Amino acid sequence: MEKDRLDPWGETSVVDYERLHSEFGIGRMESVLPRFKTPSLHMRRGIDFGQRDLGRVLDAIENNSPFAVMSGIKPTGTFHLGNKMTADDMIYFQSLSKKATVFYAIADVEAYNDNGLTLQQSSKIAVQNVADIMALGLDPDRAVIYKQSQEIKVMRLATIFSAAVTNNMLRAIYGERQVGLYLSALIQAGDILMPQLAEFGGPKPVVVPVGADQDPHIRLARDLAASYSNDFGFVPPSAIYHKLMKSLDGATKMSKRNPASSLTLEDTPASASKKVMAAFTGGRATIEEQKRIGGEADKCPVYDHYLYHFALDDSYAKRVYDECYGGIRMCGECKQELATIVKKFLEEHRKKRDSLMKDAEELMERSRKMLDSMAR
Amino acid sequence: MEKDRLDPWGETSVVDYERLHSEFGIGRMESVLPRFKTPSLHMRRGIDFGQRDLGRVLDAIENNSPFAVMSGIKPTGTFHLGNKMTADDMIYFQSLSKKATVFYAIADVEAYNDNGLTLQQSSKIAVQNVADIMALGLDPDRAVIYKQSQEIKVMRLATIFSAAVTNNMLRAIYGERQVGLYLSALIQAGDILMPQLAEFGGPKPVVVPVGADQDPHIRLARDLAASYSNDFGFVPPSAIYHKLMKSLDGATKMSKRNPASSLTLEDTPASASKKVMAAFTGGRATIEEQKRIGGEADKCPVYDHYLYHFALDDSYAKRVYDECYGGIRMCGECKQELATIVKKFLEEHRKKRDSLMKDAEELMERSRKMLDSMAR
Numbered sequence: 001m002e003k004d005r006l007d008p009w010g011e012t013s014v015v016d017y018e019r020l021h022s023e024f025g026i027g028r029m030e031s032v033l034p035r036f037k038t039p040s041l042h043m044r045r046g047i048d049f050g051q052r053d054l055g056r057v058l059d060a061i062e063n064n065s066p067f068a069v070m071s072g073i074k075p076t077g078t079f080h081l082g083n084k085m086t087a088d089d090m091i092y093f094q095s096l097s098k099k100a101t102v103f104y105a106i107a108d109v110e111a112y113n114d115n116g117l118t119l120q121q122s123s124k125i126a127v128q129n130v131a132d133i134m135a136l137g138l139d140p141d142r143a144v145i146y147k148q149s150q151e152i153k154v155m156r157l158a159t160i161f162s163a164a165v166t167n168n169m170l171r172a173i174y175g176e177r178q179v180g181l182y183l184s185a186l187i188q189a190g191d192i193l194m195p196q197l198a199e200f201g202g203p204k205p206v207v208v209p210v211g212a213d214q215d216p217h218i219r220l221a222r223d224l225a226a227s228y229s230n231d232f233g234f235v236p237p238s239a240i241y242h243k244l245m246k247s248l249d250g251a252t253k254m255s256k257r258n259p260a261s262s263l264t265l266e267d268t269p270a271s272a273s274k275k276v277m278a279a280f281t282g283g284r285a286t287i288e289e290q291k292r293i294g295g296e297a298d299k300c301p302v303y304d305h306y307l308y309h310f311a312l313d314d315s316y317a318k319r320v321y322d323e324c325y326g327g328i329r330m331c332g333e334c335k336q337e338l339a340t341i342v343k344k345f346l347e348e349h350r351k352k353r354d355s356l357m358k359d360a361e362e363l364m365e366r367s368r369k370m371l372d373s374m375a376r
Numbered sequence: 377m378e379k380d381r382l383d384p385w386g387e388t389s390v391v392d393y394e395r396l397h398s399e400f401g402i403g404r405m406e407s408v409l410p411r412f413k414t415p416s417l418h419m420r421r422g423i424d425f426g427q428r429d430l431g432r433v434l435d436a437i438e439n440n441s442p443f444a445v446m447s448g449i450k451p452t453g454t455f456h457l458g459n460k461m462t463a464d465d466m467i468y469f470q471s472l473s474k475k476a477t478v479f480y481a482i483a484d485v486e487a488y489n490d491n492g493l494t495l496q497q498s499s500k501i502a503v504q505n506v507a508d509i510m511a512l513g514l515d516p517d518r519a520v521i522y523k524q525s526q527e528i529k530v531m532r533l534a535t536i537f538s539a540a541v542t543n544n545m546l547r548a549i550y551g552e553r554q555v556g557l558y559l560s561a562l563i564q565a566g567d568i569l570m571p572q573l574a575e576f577g578g579p580k581p582v583v584v585p586v587g588a589d590q591d592p593h594i595r596l597a598r599d600l601a602a603s604y605s606n607d608f609g610f611v612p613p614s615a616i617y618h619k620l621m622k623s624l625d626g627a628t629k630m631s632k633r634n635p636a637s638s639l640t641l642e643d644t645p646a647s648a649s650k651k652v653m654a655a656f657t658g659g660r661a662t663i664e665e666q667k668r669i670g671g672e673a674d675k676c677p678v679y680d681h682y683l684y685h686f687a688l689d690d691s692y693a694k695r696v697y698d699e700c701y702g703g704i705r706m707c708g709e710c711k712q713e714l715a716t717i718v719k720k721f722l723e724e725h726r727k728k729r730d731s732l733m734k735d736a737e738e739l740m741e742r743s744r745k746m747l748d749s750m751a752r
Binding site: 152159163166187 | 489524527528560
């Protein structure tokens with residue numbers, strides 16, 4: 001990590017989360033955690049390590065007043081575990097209140113720009129992505145899904161915001177970047193602030209679940225909310241930050257460049273199993289040594305997969321951890337065990353997702369009509 | 377004018393049009409002028425001094441195949457003579473073929489960003505602007521009017537284009553600018569290239585009538601047309617360039633900052649008359665001297681107003697010019713004469729415009745419905 005900058009587009013590896021509090025002003029979870037009656041898996045396990053203004057969202061939950069949860073995906077055909085992590089958080093917040101509405105952006109223009117997918121191609125993928133989040137638990141009755149290529153309200157905000165930012169502001173937040181990345185940052189600010197437009201009932205708390213590396217987008221959106229608070233009444237958006245899971249090849253952030261290093265919801269059980277079995281681990285050089293001094297779960301991507309996604313039971317996650325450090329659990333069997341869980345999860349997820357494709361299409365269609373009917 | 381750059385946002389004063397051919401590669405009018413059967417007033421008088429790829433549009437006219445004419449306005453409440461000049465050109469090209477369609481962009485987000493007008497405020501102004509161009513002769517049956525805040529197809533193109541440009545490219549064309557201006561340049565490229573989308577019948581020649589200072593936008597749009605010719609089939613857009621009329625205070629470009637220095641279609645006859653009578657002229661220090669050696673029409677904004685807009689008859693324009701240089705025409709009476717013509721024009725124009733307000737609203741509504749109904 002560069003000394004004074006987080007990189008939402010790079011392969012940031014955040015090792016020292018403590019510095020994110022002291023240098024970037026990300027709040028601690030401890031200050032708000034007691035207010036959650038049923039903390040999420042990520043919260044209970046310290047994976048959600050930070051927040052900004054999350055109290056605002058807790059107030060809304062306690063007062064039974066409306067708030068929004070905002071996230072999105074680039075529809076490239078891989079719904080990776082980073083997407084799942086964000087989706088899990090989004091669904092968790094949606095479940096906390098009947099007054100919570102999810103806004104989910106399909107960044108199809110980015111999929112064209114970055115991955116060469118036509119809007120027709122990514123449109124099909126998007127339906128599957130939406131079926132994925134429905135299979136993970138999204139309540140479609142309180143969800144608004146839109147495509148970047150179709151949502152003028154977001155683009156209008158981005159264009160408005162472009163007049164308020166200076167190159168110096170953007171450089172301070174993102175470093176020197178091509179104008180295309182700056183524009184995509186402004187569009188994300190539009191995504192984050194759109195739920196507060198009059199069309200959606202006006203100003204309200206919005207929580208954005210993100211990885212630590214996405215903090216620049218949060219800061220920009222918060223700066224812009226302040227700049228335009230007079231005209232739009234924006235309240236500063238809130239965020240909850242999760243740690244970045246280690247990639248199967250041992251890298252500290254899921255690589256977008258090495259598909260073998262990360263599981264996706266599109267993996268067949270067989271290919272997922274293969275990826276897990278080939279993973280880097282926190283194990284010792286020999287079995288003898290591992291038995292003697294124990295493995296290092298804290299450095300192990302396989303353990304991260306248990307902790308972040310696949311050991312749903314806290315006691316089970318703890319057992320894996322203790323057995324590793326206790327020299328009882330060997331890497332081969334540990335990977336085998338994870339592979340079995342992953343295969344079962346993927347099989348069930350795929351079944352659910354496939355059965356939800358029609359509903360996903362309907363949800364998108366319904367959202368589209370609702371958004372289009374809104375006063376211009 | 378900076379040595380190697382034109383400034384579409386500044387107060388460029390182009391004195392040496394010759395250099396625009398040699399340094400910027402703007403083609404000469406002479407090479408295409410003979411193909412126009414009924415050259416426009418601006419063409420006949422050398423006001424249109426340059427073009428790019430205008431042959432492509434002439435081919436379409438001759439082959440009776442479709443082409444588009446693209447222009448726009450920032451709806452701030454002043455339709456100045458620069459807007460009229462562009463509108464006159466646009467209407468002229470529309471009149472040359474039944475296969476010509478006008479695309480007119482209302483840059484309402486820019487009016488918000490630059491002038492603090494809400495979209496509601498500028499929406500009303502826009503209706504009047506459209507009534508203005510209808511009063512000037514626009515055929516509403518072959519016109520598509522849209523607002524920047526509402527047209528997702530333009531914004532989608534701008535976002536796509538943002539990935540293809542580098543900061544170095546933009547700096548080379550526009551100089552070092554804030555990202556907001558770069559975005560507005562990309563949006564203008566979207567405006568210029570939208571008429572070639574499949575929804576509008578696909579690739580076709582598009583002519584953009586502009587002032588010399590707007591050439592950077594034309595070059596960017598042409599570069600992007602080339603970059604995306606594979607995906608969209610774009611043909612390079614064409615342009616026709618007019619000279620910049622001298623401002624009434626003697627500046628070489630209409631100043632946006634000094635309202636007294638330029639006439640607008642919103643001026644009352646009385647205020648317009650006052651502006652004309654207070655104008656800087658190309659006259660001599662004394663009447664005696666003017667009679668002896670003649671005035672200098674070539675340096676005179678009052679003469680420019682005859683030439684560019686108000687002396688509809690070529691022989692009348694020539695007479696004003698000759699009488700000035702011949703020492704027969706004195707500045708006081710010359711201004712008086714212009715003021716009378718301007719007052720009459722404004723009275724008649726206002727009557728026409730007021731009677732067209734409902735039609736303008738209908739045209740905008742019709743365009744909106746047509747654009748919205750298009751396949752996403």
